[in-house]
Amino acid sequence: MDKSERRLKQYQDAIDASNIVSKTDIFGYITFVNDEFCNISKYSKSELIGANHNIVRHPDVNSNVFRELWNTILSKKVYKGIIKNLAKDGSVFYLNATIIPILDEKNEIEEFVAIRHNVTEVVELNERLLATKNELKDLNSSLEEKVKIQTKKLIELNQNLEKKVSIEVAKNEEKNSILLQQSRLASMGEMIANIAHQWRQPLSELSIDLFKMKQNINNVEKFLYTYEHAKVVIKNMSNTIDDFRNFFKTDKEKEKFFISESVNAAITMLKGIFAKSDIKIECDFKEDVEILGFKSELSQVFMNLLGNAKDAMKDLDDKRVEIGIKMYKNFVVVYVFNTGKNIEKEILKKIFEPYFTTKHQSVGTGLGLYIGKMIVENMGGLIDVENVKNGVKFNIKIPISKGG
Incomplete structure (x- = not known):
């Protein structure tokens, strides 16, 4: 194995270790899954290999989503999106998926490779934030209006976080061909793993703040103090995206x-x-x-x-x-x-x-x-x-x- 092959093998191992990976044939039947896919889906490899990929399809997902997915990848384009899935034990999980058509020397589709990461915690956090917004409606009209404005900003900020990640991933995908993108996907996987690592503690911090807000719902001063702290935490989470994105730039100014x-x-x-x-x-x-x-x-x-x-x-x-x-x-x-x-x-x-x-x-x-x-x-x-x-x-x- 020469140096380039060893390097490629290390990239592949990095992607496999930090992402949820599967391969299917052109008809959607699974030909490969890594251990992370088995862990999150609760299916064994023997149950997954040879099965159609809709084995983990959640019935709540609109059929138009999968129609768009297949139209995209059959057009030899890369599909990106967050998909709701159903595990063998009935639990729900959300995956941010990038599905790439692999072409043969005749430019025909040979198979599909899907690389995903688990965003269940982020989705559930958004749902909890929306639920909290409804609880805050019982506050007096003045405070309720302030909370409504700030909550809207928080929701928009969370949506922007996802857009920033998607935009940066899309930019990287457009720069090179599918074959050359293998190394870039390794770097992207490493970046996302770091963001997830940095977000674990702020997410716990937000959970604590939400609990305090509920406890102090009748104490305006304590409520607003905790609320402002939560905004700082979320702002820093947003900055984390930019920090990791800018980390690989060579033209940053000190x-x-x-x-x-x-x-x-x-x-x-x-x-x-x-x-x-x-x-x-x-x-x-x-x-x-x-x-x-x-x-x-x-x-x-x-x-x-x-x-x-x-x-x-x-x-x-x-x-x-x-x-x-x-x-x-x-x-x-x-x-x-x-x-x-x-x-x-x-x-x-x-x-x-x-x-x-x-x-x-x-x-x-x-x-x-x-x-x-x-x-x-x-x-x-x-x-x-x-x-x-x-x-x-x-x-x-x-x-x-x-x-x-």
């Missing part, structure tokens, strides 16, 4: 900002989750400095470190995170300490490698620290980790902006 702003943005995103988990955060920002870089991307780095710290301290009594800023002559160091158990030496060697994770696949992708390392290095900095007394400490070293 900006000057105080490093504490980036840290505080991450803390704001997770403070509800930390409070629920009884985790204390201690900050030492007496030394602050202006740096040149990418503020939103750096916030993602700190958010990932804080999220990992939460998981590492899950079963401990002493749950504490310390974040500090220390200035030196030409650079600044931000340290993030948590009271989790020391990391084994063999794991320390691999902790920043792509796809390396000690978590279950449904919880971690093994890309958070790898992407964080790339973000810091793209700002001319370094990131490392060390075992210290009573915990683990991450250090991020970044050059100080001239004139900052």
Whole structure:
């Protein structure tokens, strides 16, 4: 196997590991499914291979959807859309699907490849948001009008998130032929996995905010405070889409900002989750400095470190995170300490490698620290980790902006 074949094999493995994949013949009969497809559909491979793909078709889906789907792919075009499906056990799941016709040397359709990712949580979140909107109608007329306006903005924002992803995917698909898109699909799968990883904690944060809003429905001041926080969380979720989209650009412009702003943005995103988990955060920002870089991307780095710290301290009594800023002559160091158990030496060697994770696949992708390392290095900095007394400490070293 030569270098290009090995590289292609790695791309294919990356797509298979982070997506739900199937292949069908031109009549819609399944010829291949990966393990993720079996896990979500609750069918075994032997039950799926040879069956028509409508085995997972949900009866609620209008037949016009599938008519449009088949008209598109039989025209040798790529189909994209979110489809409602029915598992063997009767459970419902939603998949964002990209279906690609594979052509032979005579430009005839040979088979269809479908690459999907699970968006059930996002769809259900939208449904819960709509349900919450109806509950808020019992508020007084003045507050009800304000909530109606803000809720409409939230719904539009969620719809725009999906449009942004679809637009960016469509742009990538139009650039190259189907064969050359294999490598781009691997990058897209990695990007979506990262967004899903970053969204798990904000989605939990939103659930907490919705619960608080319901509890404080008669306390206008507390209600509005929680509501404003929820808007910040959703705005940051939207920014996450742009951050990951812009991550692969080479013409991004750096900006000057105080490093504490980036840290505080991450803390704001997770403070509800930390409070629920009884985790204390201690900050030492007496030394602050202006740096040149990418503020939103750096916030993602700190958010990932804080999220990992939460998981590492899950079963401990002493749950504490310390974040500090220390200035030196030409650079600044931000340290993030948590009271989790020391990391084994063999794991320390691999902790920043792509796809390396000690978590279950449904919880971690093994890309958070790898992407964080790339973000810091793209700002001319370094990131490392060390075992210290009573915990683990991450250090991020970044050059100080001239004139900052």
